[in-house]
Amino acid sequence: xxxxxxxxxxxxxxxxxxxxxxxxxxxxxxxxxxxxxxxxxxxxxxxxxxxxxxxxxxxxxxxxxxxxxxxxxxxxxxxxxxxxxxxxxxxxxxxxxxxxxxxxxxxxxxxxxxxxxxxxxxxxxxxxxxxxxxxxxxxxxxxxxxxxxxxxxxxxxxxxxxxxxxxxxxxxxxxxxxxxxxxxxxxxxxxxxxxxxxxxxxxxxxxxxxxxxxxxxxxxxxxxxxxxxxxxxxxxxxxxxxxxxxxxxxxxxxxxxxxxxxxxxxxxxxxxxxxxxxxxxxxxxxxxxxxxxxxxxxxxxxxxxxxxxxxxxxxxxxxxxxxxxxxxxxxxxxx
Numbered sequence: 001x002x003x004x005x006x007x008x009x010x011x012x013x014x015x016x017x018x019x020x021x022x023x024x025x026x027x028x029x030x031x032x033x034x035x036x037x038x039x040x041x042x043x044x045x046x047x048x049x050x051x052x053x054x055x056x057x058x059x060x061x062x063x064x065x066x067x068x069x070x071x072x073x074x075x076x077x078x079x080x081x082x083x084x085x086x087x088x089x090x091x092x093x094x095x096x097x098x099x100x101x102x103x104x105x106x107x108x109x110x111x112x113x114x115x116x117x118x119x120x121x122x123x124x125x126x127x128x129x130x131x132x133x134x135x136x137x138x139x140x141x142x143x144x145x146x147x148x149x150x151x152x153x154x155x156x157x158x159x160x161x162x163x164x165x166x167x168x169x170x171x172x173x174x175x176x177x178x179x180x181x182x183x184x185x186x187x188x189x190x191x192x193x194x195x196x197x198x199x200x201x202x203x204x205x206x207x208x209x210x211x212x213x214x215x216x217x218x219x220x221x222x223x224x225x226x227x228x229x230x231x232x233x234x235x236x237x238x239x240x241x242x243x244x245x246x247x248x249x250x251x252x253x254x255x256x257x258x259x260x261x262x263x264x265x266x267x268x269x270x271x272x273x274x275x276x277x278x279x280x281x282x283x284x285x286x287x288x289x290x291x292x293x294x295x296x297x298x299x300x301x302x303x304x305x306x307x308x309x310x311x312x313x314x315x316x317x318x319x320x321x322x323x324x325x326x327x328x329x330x331x332x333x334x335x
Contacts, residue, residue, distance in 0.1 A: 257295060
């Protein structure tokens with residue numbers, strides 16, 4: 001066997017038994033997966049959705065059922081990527097939105113006891129960023145600034161493969177960046193934050209609001225949603241903005257202006273080698289990345305060179321891939 005074949009065999013051996021879990025939408029959406037044959041590829045997956053926000057014990061039992069249904073061994077460990085605030089040192093989901101039943105609940109300790117293997121908890125954005133740094137769009141580049149535009153706006157700075165967590169494990173809450181604008185109210189109650197301006201969910205909601213007051217915009221949305229404006233998606237919104245719906249284009253332009261301002265400030269502060277944009281808005285259309293590149297570059301003229309800005313490469317499974325390799329196998333060289 002040649003050296004490359006031996007390395008691939010070693011990687012498959014090190015990946016054997018690894019399991020990744022993704023918790024999203026207040027833990028109502030669960031995905032459990034095993035790695036594929038090659039790094040960057042997803043293997044077998046199992047999904048489950050709760051009808052209402054579950055208790056942590058219910059999530060643990062359902063994760064265990066999905067792992068068993070997957071038919072894969074769980075040693076040497078299981079990684080959990082949660083789209084929420086977490087305390088990885090204590091293994092707790094420290095997000096008030098989850099309700100009192102989650103406060104101080106030793107999630108990874110109980111999950112590890114239930115499955116009989118070690119468990120590791122991380123935020124969804126840190127997991128996705130780690131995967132992109134290892135085998136995705138930032139492989140071989142450091143530092144990586146990763147930004148996720150989905151239901152919320154989150155970010156991660158990855159240096160030499162490791163996300164910067166912060167003193168309270170709370171780094172990367174880019175959605176609460178102060179824009180100085182009097183925009184829509186943020187989920188925290190304040191105005192002027194980035195999230196209600198540029199998250200995919202907020203943009204769609206704002207577009208529907210614009211359509212309620214403008215017949216031309218409403219007609220354009222109805223053409224792509226079969227007369228159901230409430231069913232508008234981020235890709236449809238971007239397509240309409242690209243193709244000439246003036247009020248929707250302004251909505252998107254304003255959002256990207258705000259995001260570009262934040263990114264330009266982060267570039268001069270952190271000097272990243274690359275910026276990757278993940279989440280539904282980045283996946284909607286390459287034009288989003290083009291528009292964002294232009295705006296960031298314009299803000300950095302005479303200051304510094306703009307780094308490469310690109311769409312994340314591992315969507316929509318980046319967080320799962322990062323969860324899978326959250327344990328010892330993360331140290332194995334990609335291939």
